[in-house]
Structure formats: structure tokens, C-alpha cells
Amino acid sequence: xxxxxxxxxxxxxxxxxxxxxxxxxxxxxxxxxxxxxxxxxxxxxxxxxxxxxxxxxxxxxxxxxxxxxxxxxxxxxxxxxxxxxxxxxxxxxxxxxxxxxxxxxxxxxxxxxxxxxxxxxxxxxxxxxxxxxxxxxxxxxxxxxxxxxxxxxxxxxxxxxxxxxxxxxxxxxxxxxxxxxxxxxxxxxxxxxxxxxxxxxxxxxxxxxxxxxxxxxxxxxxxxxxxxxxxxxxxxxxxxxxxxxxxxxxxxxxxxxx
Numbered sequence: 001x002x003x004x005x006x007x008x009x010x011x012x013x014x015x016x017x018x019x020x021x022x023x024x025x026x027x028x029x030x031x032x033x034x035x036x037x038x039x040x041x042x043x044x045x046x047x048x049x050x051x052x053x054x055x056x057x058x059x060x061x062x063x064x065x066x067x068x069x070x071x072x073x074x075x076x077x078x079x080x081x082x083x084x085x086x087x088x089x090x091x092x093x094x095x096x097x098x099x100x101x102x103x104x105x106x107x108x109x110x111x112x113x114x115x116x117x118x119x120x121x122x123x124x125x126x127x128x129x130x131x132x133x134x135x136x137x138x139x140x141x142x143x144x145x146x147x148x149x150x151x152x153x154x155x156x157x158x159x160x161x162x163x164x165x166x167x168x169x170x171x172x173x174x175x176x177x178x179x180x181x182x183x184x185x186x187x188x189x190x191x192x193x194x195x196x197x198x199x200x201x202x203x204x205x206x207x208x209x210x211x212x213x214x215x216x217x218x219x220x221x222x223x224x225x226x227x228x229x230x231x232x233x234x235x236x237x238x239x240x241x242x243x244x245x246x247x248x249x250x251x252x253x254x255x256x257x258x
């Protein structure tokens with residue numbers, strides 16, 4: 001049926017350490033917007049993007065005004081300026097190396113999954129290995145900075161003055177917002193799950209004395225992520241029978257905790 005059981009896999013799967021963007025839209029509008037935006041960011045930073053959805057979001061029936069979605073202009077990646085010898089892995093300030101493509105006769109393009117120097121030649125030299133790893137991870141710093149400045153990676157709904165807040169992600173957004181409205185609660189929804197905006201999430205918690213997480217998995221995978229970043233979640237409401245939360249079900253569970 002449906003579930004939110006793959007967050008840990010999306011955050012950690014892969015060989016070695018490398019930056020990635022993990023996004024979980026909560027409705028059709030966000031799915032449309034972030035799918036477009038993710039393509040831009042993937043090309044711009046030369047990183048993989050994982051867009052997490054579930055059966056509830058993918059197989060639901062929705063309509064929305066496409067004109068209400070902010071316009072996204074296609075961004076071109078950084079291309080080689082054709083000066084000097086081409087370095088596929090040029091060490092730049094932001095960690096993003098200029099691109100050239102086959103069959104450019106002026107560029108020798110070497111792509112290497114082993115550790116390599118700036119030209120793409122295999123290396124085991126410790127100084128070069130350290131430099132290239134630092135280069136790759138710098139992308140995450142600048143990606144997070146752009147997300148925080150332009151794209152609001154953590155959204156807040158409902159009663160912003162409430163001392164009790166619901167924490168949700170993905171398709172639980174809709175039912176949590178509705179329950180929050182009925183009970184006068186704040187609702188916090190991280191849309192970007194990695195790189196996680198600690199600054200924006202901290203701002204969203206202002207005035208909150210009790211935080212209740214709502215997830216469709218059995219281990220509280222978002223709670224684990226939040227805890228690892230220094231935040232405390234007071235209560236968890238978890239559902240893992242393959243069905244989404246109904247309004248009445250979630251409201252009744254919340255009333256027992258409030």
C-alpha cells in the first residue's frame with residue numbers, strides 16, 4: 001500500500017561520502033515545483049537528487065492552478081571556458097567543476113569513479129585525496145545556502161503562536177494541516193530533508209513547548225534525523241499498516257496526547 005519507510009535509505013545509500021539533495025513534496029503542487037527545481041539543482045551542483053513520494057501522493061487525484069506555482073527558469077550548468085587544458089574535476093571555490101562534453105575535440109574528458117586528480121587521473125596520493133573530498137563536500141554548503149535564501153526548505157502552517165506543534169513530512173502534510181486547523185496547532189513541514197536546514201527548522205520551533213511527530217513508518221525515521229541534529233521530539237504518532245492517516249484517526253490520537 002503506502003508508507004514512508006525509505007528516508008534512511010535515501011539519506012545514506014551510496015559508496016563513500018558525497019553530497020545529495022533529498023526532497024519530499026507534500027502535495028501535487030509541491031511535487032510539480034520541486035521536480036522542476038530539482039533538475040535545475042542537480043545540473044547546477046552536479047549531484048544526485050532523490051525526490052521521495054509515496055502511493056498516497058502518486059495515485060491520488062488532484063487539481064491545482066498551475067499559474068500559482070512560482071516560475072522556474074531553466075538554469076544552465078557551468079561550462080568550460082576553453083582556457084588551458086580541460087580539468088573535469090577542477091578544484092573551484094564552490095566545488096562545482098565546469099563541464100565539457102564528448103566529442104569536443106579540444107577537451108580530453110576523463111570520468112573516474114576511483115579517487116582522482118583534477119584531470120580525472122586515478123590517484124592514491126593522500127594530499128590529493130583530501131583535496132578532492134573537501135571539494136565535493138563544499139557543494140553541500142553552497143547548496144544549503146541557496147536553499148535557505150531562495151526556496152524555504154521548512155514550511156510552517158496553522159496557528160503560529162501555538163505552543164504545541166505537529167512535525168510531518170511528505171503526504172501527511174494535508175491531514176496534519178487540517179487537524180492543526182481544527183485543534184489550533186502549529187504544523188511544521190520540512191520539504192528538504194537533506195541538506196537539512198537547521199537554521200530554518202530552529203526558527204520554525206520558536207514558541208513551541210511540545211513537538212509531536214506524525215510519520216507513516218514504524219521507527220520514526222524523521223525523528224531520528226531531527227534528534228541527530230540536536231532537536232528533541234516529545235511524542236511520536238506512527239502508522240505502519242500501509243494506509244494513510246484519516247482525519248478522525250489522527251485527531252483522536254492527538255487528543256490523547258494533548
